[in-house]
Amino acid sequence: MSIAETLIPPRPAPIIESAGMRRGQLAGYGILAIWLLLAISLIWMVVSGWDGDYFVKYGPRYLHGLWTTIWIVAVSIAIGAVISLPIAFARLSKNRLISSLAFGYVYLFRGTPLLAQLYLVYYGLGSFRPELQSVGLWWFFREAIYCGIFTMALNTAAYQAEILRGAIDSVPRGQHEGAASLGIGKVVAFRKIILPQALIVALRPYGNEIILMIKGSAVVSVVTVFDLMGETRYAFSRTFDYQTYLWAAIFYLVIVEALRHVWLSFEGRLTRHLKR
Template sequence: MSYATNLIEPRPAPPKVASRMSGSRIIGFIGLGLWILLAVALVYMMISNWDTDKFVKYGPRYLSGLWVTLTLVVVSITFGALLSIPIAFARMSKSRVLNVISYAYVYVFRGTPLLAQIYLIYYGFGSFKAQIESVHLWWFFREAWYCALLSMTLNTAAYQAEILRGAILSVPRGQSEGAMSLGLSPFVTFRKIILPQALIVALRPYGNEIILMVKGSAVVAVVTVLDLMGQTRYTFSRTFDYQAYLWAAVFYLTMVETMRHIWAWLEARLTRHLKR
Protein backbone atom coordinates (compact mmCIF):
# COMPACT_ATOMS: atom_id res chain seq x y z
CA MET A 1 0.00 0.00 0.00
CA SER A 2 1.40 3.38 -0.96
CA TYR A 3 0.90 6.66 0.79
CA ALA A 4 1.00 10.14 -0.71
CA THR A 5 4.05 12.00 0.46
CA ASN A 6 3.44 15.33 -1.25
CA LEU A 7 0.23 16.99 -0.12
CA ILE A 8 -1.43 19.86 -1.91
CA GLU A 9 -0.49 23.11 -0.32
CA PRO A 10 -3.43 24.86 1.37
CA ARG A 11 -4.69 27.82 -0.56
CA PRO A 12 -6.32 30.93 0.82
CA ALA A 13 -10.01 31.50 0.29
CA PRO A 14 -10.89 33.51 -2.79
CA PRO A 15 -11.25 37.21 -2.12
CA LYS A 16 -14.72 38.34 -1.24
CA VAL A 17 -16.27 40.22 -4.10
CA ALA A 18 -17.77 43.46 -2.95
CA SER A 19 -21.38 43.87 -3.98
CA ARG A 20 -21.89 46.65 -6.44
CA MET A 21 -24.92 48.82 -6.82
CA SER A 22 -26.02 48.11 -10.35
CA GLY A 23 -28.26 50.44 -12.27
CA SER A 24 -31.24 48.10 -12.06
CA ARG A 25 -30.84 47.80 -8.29
CA ILE A 26 -30.71 51.57 -7.91
CA ILE A 27 -33.86 51.94 -10.01
CA GLY A 28 -35.53 49.26 -7.90
CA PHE A 29 -34.71 51.07 -4.66
CA ILE A 30 -35.98 54.34 -6.12
CA GLY A 31 -39.23 52.69 -7.21
CA LEU A 32 -39.68 51.10 -3.79
CA GLY A 33 -39.08 54.44 -2.12
CA LEU A 34 -41.68 56.11 -4.33
CA TRP A 35 -44.24 53.44 -3.48
CA ILE A 36 -43.54 53.89 0.23
CA LEU A 37 -43.90 57.67 -0.09
CA LEU A 38 -47.18 57.21 -1.95
CA ALA A 39 -48.52 54.87 0.74
CA VAL A 40 -47.49 57.27 3.51
CA ALA A 41 -49.11 60.18 1.66
CA LEU A 42 -52.38 58.28 1.23
CA VAL A 43 -52.45 57.31 4.91
CA TYR A 44 -51.71 60.91 5.90
CA MET A 45 -54.51 62.25 3.70
CA MET A 46 -56.99 59.72 5.06
CA ILE A 47 -56.09 60.63 8.65
CA SER A 48 -55.93 64.39 8.12
CA ASN A 49 -59.25 64.48 6.23
CA TRP A 50 -61.06 62.20 8.67
CA ASP A 51 -64.71 63.17 9.04
CA THR A 52 -66.48 61.59 11.98
CA ASP A 53 -69.94 62.57 10.74
CA LYS A 54 -69.40 60.80 7.42
CA PHE A 55 -68.01 57.76 9.20
CA VAL A 56 -71.05 57.51 11.45
CA LYS A 57 -73.45 58.07 8.56
CA TYR A 58 -71.89 55.89 5.86
CA GLY A 59 -69.78 53.42 7.85
CA PRO A 60 -72.68 50.99 8.39
CA ARG A 61 -73.33 51.07 4.64
CA TYR A 62 -69.79 49.88 3.99
CA LEU A 63 -70.24 47.02 6.43
CA SER A 64 -73.54 46.10 4.80
CA GLY A 65 -71.92 46.16 1.37
CA LEU A 66 -69.01 44.09 2.67
CA TRP A 67 -71.44 41.42 3.87
CA VAL A 68 -73.18 41.36 0.47
CA THR A 69 -69.82 41.00 -1.29
CA LEU A 70 -68.69 38.15 0.96
CA THR A 71 -72.03 36.38 0.56
CA LEU A 72 -71.92 36.66 -3.22
CA VAL A 73 -68.35 35.37 -3.40
CA VAL A 74 -68.83 32.46 -0.99
CA VAL A 75 -72.10 31.26 -2.53
CA SER A 76 -70.92 31.65 -6.13
CA ILE A 77 -67.61 29.89 -5.42
CA THR A 78 -69.46 27.02 -3.72
CA PHE A 79 -72.04 26.55 -6.48
CA GLY A 80 -69.35 27.06 -9.10
CA ALA A 81 -67.24 24.30 -7.54
CA LEU A 82 -70.19 21.90 -7.66
CA LEU A 83 -70.97 22.84 -11.26
CA SER A 84 -67.33 22.56 -12.32
CA ILE A 85 -67.13 18.85 -11.46
CA PRO A 86 -69.44 17.56 -14.24
CA ILE A 87 -68.00 20.14 -16.65
CA ALA A 88 -64.45 18.96 -15.96
CA PHE A 89 -65.42 15.32 -16.47
CA ALA A 90 -67.28 16.24 -19.65
CA ARG A 91 -64.11 17.96 -20.90
CA MET A 92 -62.21 14.71 -20.30
CA SER A 93 -64.99 12.52 -21.66
CA LYS A 94 -64.49 10.38 -24.74
CA SER A 95 -67.96 11.39 -25.87
CA ARG A 96 -67.56 13.97 -28.60
CA VAL A 97 -70.93 15.55 -27.81
CA LEU A 98 -70.13 16.11 -24.13
CA ASN A 99 -66.64 17.29 -24.97
CA VAL A 100 -67.85 19.85 -27.50
CA ILE A 101 -70.63 21.18 -25.25
CA SER A 102 -68.35 21.54 -22.24
CA TYR A 103 -65.59 23.09 -24.36
CA ALA A 104 -68.04 25.63 -25.77
CA TYR A 105 -69.23 26.52 -22.27
CA VAL A 106 -65.71 27.01 -20.95
CA TYR A 107 -64.65 28.89 -24.08
CA VAL A 108 -67.53 31.37 -23.88
CA PHE A 109 -67.42 32.10 -20.16
CA ARG A 110 -63.64 32.35 -20.00
CA GLY A 111 -63.43 34.39 -23.18
CA THR A 112 -66.00 37.07 -22.35
CA PRO A 113 -65.90 39.65 -19.55
CA LEU A 114 -67.88 39.05 -16.39
CA LEU A 115 -69.46 42.48 -16.85
CA ALA A 116 -70.88 41.48 -20.24
CA GLN A 117 -72.23 38.25 -18.77
CA ILE A 118 -74.00 40.14 -15.98
CA TYR A 119 -75.53 42.55 -18.48
CA LEU A 120 -76.73 39.70 -20.70
CA ILE A 121 -78.32 37.80 -17.83
CA TYR A 122 -79.87 40.78 -16.04
CA TYR A 123 -81.02 42.86 -19.00
CA GLY A 124 -81.19 40.04 -21.55
CA PHE A 125 -83.54 37.79 -19.60
CA GLY A 126 -85.51 40.87 -18.59
CA SER A 127 -86.48 41.26 -22.25
CA PHE A 128 -88.32 37.94 -22.08
CA LYS A 129 -90.47 38.70 -19.06
CA ALA A 130 -93.63 37.07 -20.43
CA GLN A 131 -91.87 33.83 -21.34
CA ILE A 132 -90.05 33.68 -18.00
CA GLU A 133 -93.26 34.34 -16.09
CA SER A 134 -94.87 31.43 -17.92
CA VAL A 135 -92.33 29.07 -16.32
CA HIS A 136 -92.60 30.84 -12.94
CA LEU A 137 -88.99 32.03 -12.84
CA TRP A 138 -89.53 35.77 -13.00
CA TRP A 139 -89.06 36.01 -9.21
CA PHE A 140 -85.45 34.98 -9.83
CA PHE A 141 -84.52 37.05 -12.89
CA ARG A 142 -86.17 40.25 -11.71
CA GLU A 143 -83.77 40.50 -8.77
CA ALA A 144 -80.34 41.96 -9.53
CA TRP A 145 -78.77 39.98 -6.67
CA TYR A 146 -79.86 36.64 -8.09
CA CYS A 147 -78.72 37.59 -11.59
CA ALA A 148 -75.34 38.66 -10.25
CA LEU A 149 -75.06 35.40 -8.32
CA LEU A 150 -75.93 33.36 -11.41
CA SER A 151 -73.42 35.26 -13.54
CA MET A 152 -70.61 34.84 -11.03
CA THR A 153 -71.42 31.16 -10.55
CA LEU A 154 -71.38 30.39 -14.27
CA ASN A 155 -68.19 32.39 -14.72
CA THR A 156 -66.21 30.80 -11.91
CA ALA A 157 -67.49 27.32 -12.81
CA ALA A 158 -65.75 27.60 -16.17
CA TYR A 159 -62.45 28.55 -14.56
CA GLN A 160 -62.73 25.98 -11.79
CA ALA A 161 -63.53 23.25 -14.32
CA GLU A 162 -60.27 23.93 -16.14
CA ILE A 163 -58.36 24.06 -12.85
CA LEU A 164 -59.80 20.70 -11.81
CA ARG A 165 -59.26 19.13 -15.23
CA GLY A 166 -55.64 20.25 -15.37
CA ALA A 167 -55.01 19.00 -11.84
CA ILE A 168 -56.49 15.57 -12.57
CA LEU A 169 -54.49 15.23 -15.78
CA SER A 170 -51.31 16.18 -13.91
CA VAL A 171 -51.49 13.02 -11.80
CA PRO A 172 -49.22 10.39 -13.41
CA ARG A 173 -51.06 7.63 -15.23
CA GLY A 174 -49.07 5.07 -13.29
CA GLN A 175 -51.09 5.93 -10.18
CA SER A 176 -54.33 4.69 -11.72
CA GLU A 177 -52.61 1.73 -13.36
CA GLY A 178 -51.17 0.67 -10.02
CA ALA A 179 -54.61 0.93 -8.42
CA MET A 180 -56.12 -1.19 -11.19
CA SER A 181 -53.45 -3.83 -10.66
CA LEU A 182 -54.52 -4.01 -7.01
CA GLY A 183 -58.12 -4.60 -8.03
CA LEU A 184 -59.49 -1.21 -6.94
CA SER A 185 -62.62 0.03 -8.68
CA PRO A 186 -62.42 3.20 -10.80
CA PHE A 187 -64.52 5.13 -8.27
CA VAL A 188 -62.31 4.15 -5.33
CA THR A 189 -59.21 4.85 -7.41
CA PHE A 190 -60.40 8.33 -8.21
CA ARG A 191 -61.66 9.15 -4.71
CA LYS A 192 -58.71 7.85 -2.72
CA ILE A 193 -55.75 8.13 -5.09
CA ILE A 194 -56.31 10.55 -7.97
CA LEU A 195 -58.45 13.24 -6.33
CA PRO A 196 -56.29 13.85 -3.21
CA GLN A 197 -53.20 14.38 -5.36
CA ALA A 198 -55.11 16.51 -7.86
CA LEU A 199 -56.52 18.79 -5.17
CA ILE A 200 -53.03 19.52 -3.85
CA VAL A 201 -52.00 20.60 -7.35
CA ALA A 202 -55.18 22.67 -7.73
CA LEU A 203 -54.96 24.29 -4.31
CA ARG A 204 -53.04 27.39 -5.34
CA PRO A 205 -55.02 28.01 -8.56
CA TYR A 206 -58.22 27.70 -6.52
CA GLY A 207 -56.91 30.37 -4.16
CA ASN A 208 -56.12 32.64 -7.09
CA GLU A 209 -59.62 32.12 -8.47
CA ILE A 210 -61.22 33.06 -5.15
CA ILE A 211 -59.13 36.24 -4.96
CA LEU A 212 -60.07 37.12 -8.54
CA MET A 213 -63.75 36.62 -7.70
CA VAL A 214 -63.43 38.89 -4.65
CA LYS A 215 -62.08 41.68 -6.83
CA GLY A 216 -64.30 40.87 -9.80
CA SER A 217 -67.43 41.01 -7.66
CA ALA A 218 -67.18 44.80 -7.76
CA VAL A 219 -68.79 44.83 -11.22
CA VAL A 220 -72.15 43.71 -9.81
CA ALA A 221 -72.64 47.30 -8.64
CA VAL A 222 -73.53 48.28 -12.22
CA VAL A 223 -76.79 46.32 -11.99
CA THR A 224 -77.84 48.07 -8.75
CA VAL A 225 -76.53 45.43 -6.34
CA LEU A 226 -75.48 47.30 -3.21
CA ASP A 227 -72.33 45.36 -2.51
CA LEU A 228 -69.19 47.05 -1.21
CA MET A 229 -68.60 48.89 -4.49
CA GLY A 230 -72.30 49.70 -4.81
CA GLN A 231 -72.33 51.30 -1.36
CA THR A 232 -69.12 53.12 -2.26
CA ARG A 233 -70.73 54.59 -5.36
CA TYR A 234 -73.73 55.63 -3.29
CA THR A 235 -71.49 57.30 -0.71
CA PHE A 236 -69.52 59.16 -3.36
CA SER A 237 -72.71 60.36 -5.07
CA ARG A 238 -73.77 61.94 -1.76
CA THR A 239 -70.44 63.33 -0.55
CA PHE A 240 -68.28 63.73 -3.69
CA ASP A 241 -65.37 62.75 -1.48
CA TYR A 242 -62.71 60.69 -3.25
CA GLN A 243 -61.88 59.02 0.05
CA ALA A 244 -64.99 56.91 -0.40
CA TYR A 245 -63.09 54.90 -3.00
CA LEU A 246 -59.93 54.87 -0.91
CA TRP A 247 -61.78 53.20 1.92
CA ALA A 248 -63.29 50.71 -0.52
CA ALA A 249 -59.78 49.90 -1.73
CA VAL A 250 -58.71 49.34 1.88
CA PHE A 251 -61.59 46.90 2.40
CA TYR A 252 -60.79 44.98 -0.79
CA LEU A 253 -57.08 44.89 0.04
CA THR A 254 -57.87 43.61 3.53
CA MET A 255 -60.08 40.84 2.14
CA VAL A 256 -57.47 39.79 -0.40
CA GLU A 257 -54.61 39.78 2.10
CA THR A 258 -56.68 37.85 4.64
CA MET A 259 -57.61 35.31 1.99
CA ARG A 260 -54.00 35.04 0.85
CA HIS A 261 -52.71 34.31 4.34
CA ILE A 262 -55.48 31.81 5.07
CA TRP A 263 -54.79 29.99 1.80
CA ALA A 264 -51.04 29.99 2.42
CA TRP A 265 -51.62 28.44 5.85
CA LEU A 266 -54.01 25.89 4.37
CA GLU A 267 -51.56 24.98 1.63
CA ALA A 268 -48.71 24.59 4.12
CA ARG A 269 -50.94 22.46 6.32
CA LEU A 270 -52.10 20.13 3.56
CA THR A 271 -48.67 19.74 1.95
CA ARG A 272 -46.61 19.32 5.12
CA HIS A 273 -46.01 15.65 4.26
CA LEU A 274 -44.27 16.69 1.03
CA LYS A 275 -41.65 18.82 2.78
CA ARG A 276 -38.32 17.38 3.81
Protein backbone atom coordinates in the same frame (compact mmCIF):
# COMPACT_ATOMS: atom_id res chain seq x y z
CA MET B 1 3.80 21.50 -6.78
CA SER B 2 4.91 21.96 -3.17
CA ILE B 3 3.20 20.48 -0.11
CA ALA B 4 2.05 23.95 0.98
CA GLU B 5 0.36 24.52 -2.38
CA THR B 6 -1.52 21.22 -2.10
CA LEU B 7 -2.77 22.01 1.42
CA ILE B 8 -3.85 25.61 0.77
CA PRO B 9 -6.93 25.73 -1.50
CA PRO B 10 -6.77 28.09 -4.41
CA ARG B 11 -8.32 31.51 -3.93
CA PRO B 12 -11.71 31.72 -5.64
CA ALA B 13 -11.95 34.02 -8.59
CA PRO B 14 -13.64 37.34 -7.77
CA ILE B 15 -17.25 37.66 -8.88
CA ILE B 16 -17.52 40.51 -11.33
CA GLU B 17 -20.87 42.19 -11.08
CA SER B 18 -22.18 42.93 -14.54
CA ALA B 19 -23.70 46.22 -15.50
CA GLY B 20 -27.02 44.48 -16.13
CA MET B 21 -27.15 43.18 -12.55
CA ARG B 22 -26.45 46.65 -11.20
CA ARG B 23 -29.16 48.18 -13.38
CA GLY B 24 -31.63 45.51 -12.21
CA GLN B 25 -30.85 46.24 -8.55
CA LEU B 26 -31.22 49.98 -9.11
CA ALA B 27 -34.55 49.44 -10.86
CA GLY B 28 -35.73 47.26 -7.96
CA TYR B 29 -34.76 49.92 -5.43
CA GLY B 30 -36.51 52.55 -7.53
CA ILE B 31 -39.76 50.56 -7.67
CA LEU B 32 -39.58 49.94 -3.91
CA ALA B 33 -39.10 53.66 -3.31
CA ILE B 34 -42.13 54.47 -5.48
CA TRP B 35 -44.28 52.00 -3.55
CA LEU B 36 -43.12 53.49 -0.25
CA LEU B 37 -44.01 56.98 -1.44
CA LEU B 38 -47.45 55.79 -2.53
CA ALA B 39 -48.02 54.09 0.83
CA ILE B 40 -46.96 57.21 2.73
CA SER B 41 -49.21 59.37 0.53
CA LEU B 42 -52.13 57.02 1.12
CA ILE B 43 -51.66 57.08 4.88
CA TRP B 44 -51.36 60.88 4.84
CA MET B 45 -54.59 61.26 2.84
CA VAL B 46 -56.46 58.95 5.22
CA VAL B 47 -55.20 60.70 8.36
CA SER B 48 -55.51 64.27 7.09
CA GLY B 49 -59.00 63.78 5.69
CA TRP B 50 -60.48 61.91 8.63
CA ASP B 51 -64.10 62.89 9.17
CA GLY B 52 -65.80 61.31 12.17
CA ASP B 53 -69.30 62.36 11.11
CA TYR B 54 -68.82 60.66 7.74
CA PHE B 55 -68.09 57.31 9.37
CA VAL B 56 -70.91 57.63 11.83
CA LYS B 57 -73.33 58.20 8.94
CA TYR B 58 -71.96 55.82 6.30
CA GLY B 59 -70.01 53.29 8.35
CA PRO B 60 -73.00 50.94 8.83
CA ARG B 61 -73.66 51.06 5.09
CA TYR B 62 -70.05 50.03 4.40
CA LEU B 63 -70.37 47.12 6.81
CA HIS B 64 -73.64 46.05 5.18
CA GLY B 65 -72.00 46.23 1.75
CA LEU B 66 -69.01 44.27 3.02
CA TRP B 67 -71.27 41.48 4.31
CA THR B 68 -73.21 41.47 1.00
CA THR B 69 -69.97 41.13 -0.97
CA ILE B 70 -68.75 38.23 1.17
CA TRP B 71 -72.13 36.50 0.93
CA ILE B 72 -72.36 36.89 -2.86
CA VAL B 73 -68.82 35.61 -3.42
CA ALA B 74 -69.26 32.65 -1.03
CA VAL B 75 -72.51 31.50 -2.64
CA SER B 76 -71.14 32.01 -6.17
CA ILE B 77 -67.97 30.04 -5.43
CA ALA B 78 -69.96 27.18 -3.86
CA ILE B 79 -72.42 26.94 -6.76
CA GLY B 80 -69.59 27.30 -9.27
CA ALA B 81 -67.69 24.45 -7.61
CA VAL B 82 -70.70 22.15 -8.03
CA ILE B 83 -71.15 23.15 -11.68
CA SER B 84 -67.43 22.81 -12.42
CA LEU B 85 -67.30 19.10 -11.54
CA PRO B 86 -69.30 17.78 -14.52
CA ILE B 87 -67.67 20.34 -16.81
CA ALA B 88 -64.18 19.20 -15.77
CA PHE B 89 -65.12 15.55 -16.30
CA ALA B 90 -66.62 16.45 -19.68
CA ARG B 91 -63.36 18.19 -20.64
CA LEU B 92 -61.52 14.96 -19.77
CA SER B 93 -63.99 12.80 -21.67
CA LYS B 94 -62.82 10.91 -24.74
CA ASN B 95 -66.16 11.61 -26.39
CA ARG B 96 -65.41 14.46 -28.79
CA LEU B 97 -68.95 15.85 -28.69
CA ILE B 98 -69.06 16.06 -24.90
CA SER B 99 -65.54 17.46 -24.62
CA SER B 100 -66.26 20.00 -27.38
CA LEU B 101 -69.40 21.25 -25.62
CA ALA B 102 -67.50 21.61 -22.35
CA PHE B 103 -64.66 23.39 -24.14
CA GLY B 104 -67.15 25.78 -25.73
CA TYR B 105 -68.62 26.63 -22.32
CA VAL B 106 -65.19 27.25 -20.81
CA TYR B 107 -64.04 29.24 -23.84
CA LEU B 108 -67.14 31.45 -23.78
CA PHE B 109 -67.07 32.37 -20.11
CA ARG B 110 -63.30 32.75 -19.89
CA GLY B 111 -63.06 34.73 -23.11
CA THR B 112 -65.73 37.36 -22.41
CA PRO B 113 -65.83 40.04 -19.68
CA LEU B 114 -67.79 39.34 -16.53
CA LEU B 115 -69.54 42.70 -16.92
CA ALA B 116 -70.83 41.76 -20.39
CA GLN B 117 -72.08 38.42 -19.04
CA LEU B 118 -73.90 40.21 -16.22
CA TYR B 119 -75.58 42.61 -18.67
CA LEU B 120 -76.67 39.69 -20.86
CA VAL B 121 -78.24 37.90 -17.90
CA TYR B 122 -79.83 40.90 -16.17
CA TYR B 123 -80.93 42.98 -19.16
CA GLY B 124 -80.93 40.29 -21.84
CA LEU B 125 -83.00 37.68 -20.03
CA GLY B 126 -85.05 40.46 -18.45
CA SER B 127 -86.44 41.28 -21.89
CA PHE B 128 -88.09 37.82 -21.97
CA ARG B 129 -90.37 38.57 -19.03
CA PRO B 130 -93.54 36.89 -20.44
CA GLU B 131 -91.65 33.69 -21.26
CA LEU B 132 -89.96 33.62 -17.86
CA GLN B 133 -93.28 34.25 -16.12
CA SER B 134 -94.87 31.38 -18.01
CA VAL B 135 -92.24 28.94 -16.70
CA GLY B 136 -92.18 30.44 -13.21
CA LEU B 137 -88.64 31.88 -13.31
CA TRP B 138 -89.38 35.60 -13.38
CA TRP B 139 -89.15 35.84 -9.58
CA PHE B 140 -85.48 34.87 -9.91
CA PHE B 141 -84.37 36.94 -12.89
CA ARG B 142 -86.15 40.12 -11.77
CA GLU B 143 -83.85 40.38 -8.73
CA ALA B 144 -80.48 41.95 -9.46
CA ILE B 145 -78.68 40.11 -6.66
CA TYR B 146 -79.87 36.72 -7.96
CA CYS B 147 -78.72 37.61 -11.47
CA GLY B 148 -75.35 38.66 -10.07
CA ILE B 149 -74.90 35.39 -8.18
CA PHE B 150 -76.07 33.38 -11.20
CA THR B 151 -73.62 35.14 -13.54
CA MET B 152 -70.68 34.92 -11.18
CA ALA B 153 -71.37 31.23 -10.53
CA LEU B 154 -71.37 30.44 -14.26
CA ASN B 155 -68.20 32.49 -14.72
CA THR B 156 -66.22 30.94 -11.88
CA ALA B 157 -67.43 27.45 -12.86
CA ALA B 158 -65.52 27.78 -16.13
CA TYR B 159 -62.31 28.76 -14.32
CA GLN B 160 -62.72 26.14 -11.61
CA ALA B 161 -63.35 23.45 -14.22
CA GLU B 162 -60.06 24.27 -15.93
CA ILE B 163 -58.24 24.32 -12.60
CA LEU B 164 -59.62 20.90 -11.70
CA ARG B 165 -58.95 19.47 -15.16
CA GLY B 166 -55.35 20.64 -15.11
CA ALA B 167 -54.85 19.30 -11.59
CA ILE B 168 -56.21 15.87 -12.55
CA ASP B 169 -54.00 15.80 -15.65
CA SER B 170 -50.97 16.60 -13.49
CA VAL B 171 -51.30 13.36 -11.50
CA PRO B 172 -48.78 10.89 -12.97
CA ARG B 173 -50.18 8.10 -15.11
CA GLY B 174 -48.40 5.61 -12.90
CA GLN B 175 -50.90 6.32 -10.12
CA HIS B 176 -53.71 5.05 -12.33
CA GLU B 177 -51.70 2.03 -13.41
CA GLY B 178 -50.68 1.23 -9.83
CA ALA B 179 -54.29 1.31 -8.65
CA ALA B 180 -55.34 -0.93 -11.54
CA SER B 181 -52.57 -3.42 -10.77
CA LEU B 182 -53.89 -3.72 -7.21
CA GLY B 183 -57.38 -4.45 -8.45
CA ILE B 184 -58.84 -1.11 -7.31
CA GLY B 185 -61.82 0.05 -9.32
CA LYS B 186 -61.62 3.25 -11.34
CA VAL B 187 -64.20 5.10 -9.24
CA VAL B 188 -62.56 4.17 -5.93
CA ALA B 189 -59.09 4.90 -7.33
CA PHE B 190 -60.20 8.32 -8.53
CA ARG B 191 -61.90 9.19 -5.25
CA LYS B 192 -59.17 7.98 -2.90
CA ILE B 193 -55.96 8.24 -4.93
CA ILE B 194 -56.24 10.62 -7.89
CA LEU B 195 -58.58 13.31 -6.55
CA PRO B 196 -56.70 13.96 -3.25
CA GLN B 197 -53.45 14.49 -5.16
CA ALA B 198 -55.18 16.69 -7.71
CA LEU B 199 -56.78 18.88 -5.04
CA ILE B 200 -53.38 19.54 -3.46
CA VAL B 201 -52.13 20.78 -6.82
CA ALA B 202 -55.29 22.88 -7.27
CA LEU B 203 -55.18 24.54 -3.85
CA ARG B 204 -53.24 27.64 -4.85
CA PRO B 205 -55.11 28.24 -8.14
CA TYR B 206 -58.39 27.89 -6.23
CA GLY B 207 -57.19 30.53 -3.76
CA ASN B 208 -56.29 32.86 -6.62
CA GLU B 209 -59.71 32.32 -8.18
CA ILE B 210 -61.48 33.24 -4.94
CA ILE B 211 -59.41 36.42 -4.66
CA LEU B 212 -60.22 37.33 -8.26
CA MET B 213 -63.91 36.75 -7.58
CA ILE B 214 -63.80 39.05 -4.56
CA LYS B 215 -62.37 41.85 -6.65
CA GLY B 216 -64.57 41.03 -9.65
CA SER B 217 -67.73 41.06 -7.54
CA ALA B 218 -67.67 44.86 -7.69
CA VAL B 219 -69.36 44.67 -11.11
CA VAL B 220 -72.69 43.69 -9.53
CA SER B 221 -73.00 47.24 -8.25
CA VAL B 222 -73.82 48.42 -11.81
CA VAL B 223 -77.13 46.52 -11.66
CA THR B 224 -78.24 48.20 -8.40
CA VAL B 225 -76.84 45.60 -5.99
CA PHE B 226 -75.69 47.37 -2.83
CA ASP B 227 -72.54 45.41 -2.17
CA LEU B 228 -69.38 47.13 -0.92
CA MET B 229 -68.89 48.99 -4.19
CA GLY B 230 -72.60 49.76 -4.44
CA GLU B 231 -72.63 51.34 -0.99
CA THR B 232 -69.47 53.23 -1.93
CA ARG B 233 -71.14 54.66 -5.01
CA TYR B 234 -74.13 55.67 -2.88
CA ALA B 235 -71.89 57.45 -0.36
CA PHE B 236 -70.01 59.24 -3.14
CA SER B 237 -73.26 60.41 -4.76
CA ARG B 238 -74.16 62.07 -1.43
CA THR B 239 -70.79 63.52 -0.46
CA PHE B 240 -68.68 63.75 -3.66
CA ASP B 241 -65.70 62.88 -1.48
CA TYR B 242 -62.95 60.88 -3.18
CA GLN B 243 -62.21 59.14 0.12
CA THR B 244 -65.34 57.04 -0.30
CA TYR B 245 -63.49 55.02 -2.94
CA LEU B 246 -60.29 55.13 -0.93
CA TRP B 247 -61.97 53.40 1.98
CA ALA B 248 -63.56 50.88 -0.37
CA ALA B 249 -60.11 50.03 -1.69
CA ILE B 250 -58.86 49.59 1.88
CA PHE B 251 -61.76 47.23 2.66
CA TYR B 252 -61.05 45.14 -0.44
CA LEU B 253 -57.35 45.05 0.43
CA VAL B 254 -58.09 43.86 3.97
CA ILE B 255 -60.40 41.11 2.68
CA VAL B 256 -57.86 39.89 0.14
CA GLU B 257 -54.96 39.91 2.62
CA ALA B 258 -56.98 38.12 5.29
CA LEU B 259 -58.08 35.47 2.79
CA ARG B 260 -54.54 35.10 1.47
CA HIS B 261 -53.11 34.40 4.93
CA VAL B 262 -55.95 32.01 5.82
CA TRP B 263 -55.51 30.14 2.55
CA LEU B 264 -51.74 29.89 2.97
CA SER B 265 -52.24 28.48 6.45
CA PHE B 266 -54.82 26.02 5.12
CA GLU B 267 -52.53 25.01 2.27
CA GLY B 268 -49.57 24.59 4.61
CA ARG B 269 -51.60 22.35 6.91
CA LEU B 270 -52.80 20.11 4.09
CA THR B 271 -49.34 19.80 2.53
CA ARG B 272 -47.32 19.48 5.72
CA HIS B 273 -46.53 15.83 4.91
CA LEU B 274 -44.76 16.97 1.73
CA LYS B 275 -42.30 19.17 3.67
CA ARG B 276 -40.87 16.44 5.86
